[in-house]
Amino acid sequence: MVLVAAILGPVVVPLIVASAAGFEALVDPATSPLVRLAVYGAWLGATGLVVLALREPVFMLAARPFLRALPIARSQHLAGDLRAIAVSYSLLWLPIVHFVGRTWWLGGDVVARLQATAVVVVAVLLGLASQALALHLTPGAVGLLAAAAVLFSVAPSGGPAVMAAGLGAALAMAALALWRFHERPGRSSAFRPALARWSSRFATATALAGPVAWRDLRHALGLRLAILAACLAAGSAMAQEGSFCAKAGGLYTVQCAIAALALQRIPALIDERLRQSLPWLFRLARARRRSIACAFVATMAMFAVYAGAGTGTWRELCLSTPWARVQLAAALVFGAALAVLGAAALRWNEASSWVATACVLALAFMLGFS
């Protein structure tokens, strides 16, 4: 228990503090609608990442077609999705409980406390609705959810009546989106021969690695790219702050280490998927060699772009940094580590994750903190 608390403590406490500050801004009538929208977007993004990472158990993707064929009411499917998404939030419920509990614990005007609670509850409900529609995102659903988000961000700036009406309308829009678009059969997309020919060429040129990444693994890749984007954003924020410039080399090393860890399994994921889907074709050494080579090139290109963007940010914002050589070394070392770990993951799928984590942490420690 002590060990679990020691590991989770540093993660959970900043999460609660940061989220509580966000919720304070959300319920404050003086907050501008734009800031409120940004806070809501951040909440949606944080919970969305969790749902994305747990998409298979949350949405039961493999069993979904079978479940849809059963004589179960749509409302039951929807309730199941909402329950599963809510459960997947896990630790993210802590900041909400903390904020609502503190609001009622501190006392004060009952109407203000009710308003604050209502704003947070509506934000959570809108987020749940948006994520329940993630598999059914049509332009209509996106439009309704966007309109609900705008209404939600404007409503708390008005008086109690305006707020109640605005929040009620936002919830009604989200409910309409769920009723109209959740589990409704989609139309088959129009067949476009020119596009199909280009897609065939792309598939052949990349030995099917390109389309399999886009069609079957985009969630896994999206999650990794989101981690990279978050790392770049965090680095940029720290560089802008200024006082971190003295540690630019170490922080950039950590950024590279996280990217190497996030990207190292991409070639293995693509290879696994192709071998599972087309065992009769990807038993051929030539087919595997070509698809793995394409996956490696794409992964290394992603790392190169990421490393370049990270270096650019630190150099631009911390002009006097003496860490240029360390940054180059970090990019080269973790680029090489990414290639080695990617190759290891192809051979030792399960064990490689642990080995990769240990190696990258050791490298990050040696380069970044020595």
Added chain:
Amino acid sequence: MLRDLSCAFGPGVHLLVGPNGSGKTTLLNLVAGVLAPDAGTVSVDGVTGAAARDRVFLVPSATPAIPWLTGRACIDFTASLFATREPAAAVNGVVSRLGLTPFIDKPLGEMSSGTAKKVLIAAAFASGAPVVLFDEPTNELDAASIAFFLELLGASSRTILVATHHVEQFSRFAADAFRLEPAAAA
């Protein structure tokens, strides 16, 4: 699944027959290298392992589990893996004779199972692989396509193994049938 089995096949068409569960698909998967034998060896043209696998093309009985793959990409990619691939004009002729031309740019998931099977047959022809294995190739095919498929088989000089329950469709090759008995399967 298969025990004490020893067999050799030369150029020509060979039928693989036997009741359900007798190991026809398992034998094809062993020859293609999709499955590895627990004991014994599989050799193709005197070589084993990856070199043997690279000379074999397997047409499975099920539609590929990648519904987004277009017929053209399936045929082109397959052909690109073999140095022995057939010229594009000959492949287009087969595609046309199989009635695939209107569907060739559609994803396999949007094709009927018979059309998807024809794509795999065209891919097998396009590969020019010296050894081709067909698992229940005529299950979903219409009569005209079956006739053309038999014509293709008859004109080929490769080593071809066909696992089938429809021996009557392959009567011209029945003399070369290899029967797997359940006794050979454990």
